[in-house]
Amino acid sequence: AQTVTQSQPEMSVQEAETVTLSCTYDTSESDYYLFWYKQPPSRQMILVIRQEAYKQQNATENRFSVNFQKAAKSFSLKISDSQLGDAAMYFCAYGNAGGTSYGKLTFGQGTILTVHP
């Protein structure tokens, strides 16, 4: 079974600064996909970014980018120019790309990000 680990229960950053959230995962599969989701106080799960395991290029979405290290099974999220609205719980998630659990997402424990003005 796949596992996802977020080793930072809490992180903080000053507004306009850069912060990196860590995520590692364990899998024996070669094909899969990874996500970062954001959960603000409203509890809504909002997609931040997606990465395909077969792509070497790191995904980028505006101020959000990832550092995907497949061999190390590491998938970190970098938030540049942090804004107050970035404050939320961030979840790393692993998606199965085949087998009987095709489509299932496995989530990490989450990292609470605080942004200081």
Added chain:
Amino acid sequence: DSGVTQTPKHLITATGQRVTLRCSPRSGDLSVYWYQQSLDQGLQFLIQYYNGEERAKGNILERFSAQQFPDLHSELNLSSLELGDSALYFCASSGGSGRETQYFGPGTRLLVL
């Protein structure tokens, strides 16, 4: 707004009761997924339906069941409720059977007293 709707938003009930949570996927999406978010277990995958058929099963209790109807909406039935079933239940949808990005609804907050 993800386009996924869930009703009700909040539900308060007593132990031993049965409740039904409803989910309408985004227009055109064929897959529906159910997840449970609790303080002690985190976010856990429960079950997936694709075009009316069960596709994948996770840590879903036998007291829980789900189905997807011909109009593609889905219902999650929770019976013989226990205090530990109190959680936020999310529905997500995606276009196909698995690889597509899942978009989450706002969740149903269940409190069992």
